[in-house]
Amino acid sequence: MLTFEEKLAIIETYPELERVNVSLGRVNFQFNESVYDKKNVVYHLHPNGNGFVYAGRIPNYKTDDKGMVNIRDYSAEDLKQIIRDSITSLSAVEKPIAEAAIIGDLEEERWVNKENETLLLINEDETWNIYFGLNLEETFSTYEEAEVFLVEEGFRRA
Numbered sequence: 001m002l003t004f005e006e007k008l009a010i011i012e013t014y015p016e017l018e019r020v021n022v023s024l025g026r027v028n029f030q031f032n033e034s035v036y037d038k039k040n041v042v043y044h045l046h047p048n049g050n051g052f053v054y055a056g057r058i059p060n061y062k063t064d065d066k067g068m069v070n071i072r073d074y075s076a077e078d079l080k081q082i083i084r085d086s087i088t089s090l091s092a093v094e095k096p097i098a099e100a101a102i103i104g105d106l107e108e109e110r111w112v113n114k115e116n117e118t119l120l121l122i123n124e125d126e127t128w129n130i131y132f133g134l135n136l137e138e139t140f141s142t143y144e145e146a147e148v149f150l151v152e153e154g155f156r157r158a
Contacts, residue, residue: 002049002076017041031086038057050071109158121146
């Protein structure tokens with residue numbers, strides 16, 4: 001298990017994180033450029049080595065009900081990986097070239113499910129089309145129909 005000081009040394013190598021000292025000697029590290037309400041990447045890192053990293057938007061991490069992962073027994077490499085993943089998950093996502101080719105100047109919304117799969121809902125020629133990557137998945141005549149479909153399929157507006 002890494003010590004508190006070792007964990008601090010690793011976390012402080014991320015210049016995009018801002019250290020915030022909290023009560024009882026604990027430390028938070030915030031990602032102020034987060035495009036979501038969530039800003040704490042590292043939460044309540046304690047001098048005893050216990051602490052949490054936000055992974056609520058990352059698939060394949062077992063999180064608590066707040067989207068946190070306990071990092072008490074993490075190795076240096078595991079800690080670096082989850083921090084990188086957390087920052088990426090909270091960062092603005094540039095549209096891949098393929099998406100930009102589909103969308104152009106059209107009205108669009110991004111929808112995401114629990115597996116972090118993304119669908120695009122685009123208003124094209126008075127219809128609402130749902131795309132997965134470059135593939136057209138569904139077409140609806142109204143926004144409301146498309147919204148109902150997406151919610152029923154487990155997606156939420158990103």
